[in-house]
Amino acid sequence: MKQVFGYPESLQNRPNHYCPGCTHGIIHRLVAEAIDELQVREKTIAVAPVGCAVLAYNYFNCDAQQAAHGRAPAVATGIKRALPDRIVFTYQGDGDLASIGMAEIVHAANRGENITVIFVNNAIYGMTGGQMAPTTLPGQKTTTSPYGRDTATTGYPIQVCEMLNTLKAPAFIARVSVHDPKNVMKAKEAIKKAFEYQVNGKGFSLVEVLSTCPTNWGMTPVEALKWLENNMVPVFPLGTFRSLEEVSK
Amino acid sequence: MAKVTFNEERCKGCELCVSVCPKQIIHMADRFNSKGYRPAEVIEQDKCIGCAFCARMCPDVVIEVYK
Numbered sequence A: 001m002k003q004v005f006g007y008p009e010s011l012q013n014r015p016n017h018y019c020p021g022c023t024h025g026i027i028h029r030l031v032a033e034a035i036d037e038l039q040v041r042e043k044t045i046a047v048a049p050v051g052c053a054v055l056a057y058n059y060f061n062c063d064a065q066q067a068a069h070g071r072a073p074a075v076a077t078g079i080k081r082a083l084p085d086r087i088v089f090t091y092q093g094d095g096d097l098a099s100i101g102m103a104e105i106v107h108a109a110n111r112g113e114n115i116t117v118i119f120v121n122n123a124i125y126g127m128t129g130g131q132m133a134p135t136t137l138p139g140q141k142t143t144t145s146p147y148g149r150d151t152a153t154t155g156y157p158i159q160v161c162e163m164l165n166t167l168k169a170p171a172f173i174a175r176v177s178v179h180d181p182k183n184v185m186k187a188k189e190a191i192k193k194a195f196e197y198q199v200n201g202k203g204f205s206l207v208e209v210l211s212t213c214p215t216n217w218g219m220t221p222v223e224a225l226k227w228l229e230n231n232m233v234p235v236f237p238l239g240t241f242r243s244l245e246e247v248s249k
Numbered sequence B: 001m002a003k004v005t006f007n008e009e010r011c012k013g014c015e016l017c018v019s020v021c022p023k024q025i026i027h028m029a030d031r032f033n034s035k036g037y038r039p040a041e042v043i044e045q046d047k048c049i050g051c052a053f054c055a056r057m058c059p060d061v062v063i064e065v066y067k
């Protein structure tokens, strides 16, 4: 019998701290699989965010740096410019990237930095206890919007891919989801493609991955996958927004 | 012929694997692992088709698939 599915080398073989059923673990594994398949582990540097994924450097089996809240794209810019032969990626949540880090992500994308951004959007602040995020859905109940997000006073969910797609420089922008095995496979393809863009020196690549937070959404992990599919996907449509040129294999 | 193995100590009992198995052969065991979760297990191994849906959905890389 041949092993057809196993533990990726680019993921450290240790338990993660994520809540049961949190899809961060799936996304970590997809990133690790992409790094394995492109055989770039030895020269990859991860930049960890602040948020639930703050300990990502304990999980990816490559060099890593941890950035101040929201600053991962700026730190990645510095690393990539100093060491242009390395593969540099950030792994950021929506609180980190779309709130305090909005300036850094917009300008890194606008400069067309040759880095890869994995943007994990679960429509809430997970680590700090389920507060409203810029990506929280209209009417969604959180600890700071107990009656549901009121768009009259707090605006609407920020669609990061659509917004960055108005810029000229980015090379690859896609939004994927991990709510079922089919979408997990599509997410894997997009993440691998984003890294391929960087390997081939094509410039800025970002993959937004719709993710769950069963704990702060107050659901079972299986219910959370359904909730994501039924509520988040309509607000954050899946697809490739930018794919400047096909990467030669 | 296909086979799935579970690294029981890593399982957090989230049941995502259970929800996607097309053969519905994954169940939560009656025992607990050392973290206090009831781990997922497959008893009817001969019904497994090796699709790896379970492994792809597992956030904790508990599952390995052989074919």
Ligand code: SF4
Pocket (backbone or CB within 6 Å): B002, B004, B020, B021, B022, B023, B024, B025, B026, B042, B047, B048, B049, B050, B051, B052, B053, B054, B055, B065
């Ligand atoms: S490999 Fe497929 S059939 Fe086998 S246990 Fe996993 S999901 Fe079920």
Ligand code: SF4
Pocket (backbone or CB within 6 Å): A021, B006, B010, B011, B012, B013, B014, B015, B016, B017, B018, B039, B040, B057, B058, B059, B060, B061, B062, B063
């Ligand atoms: S998906 Fe993984 S962690 Fe969740 S119950 Fe199945 S084996 Fe355990």
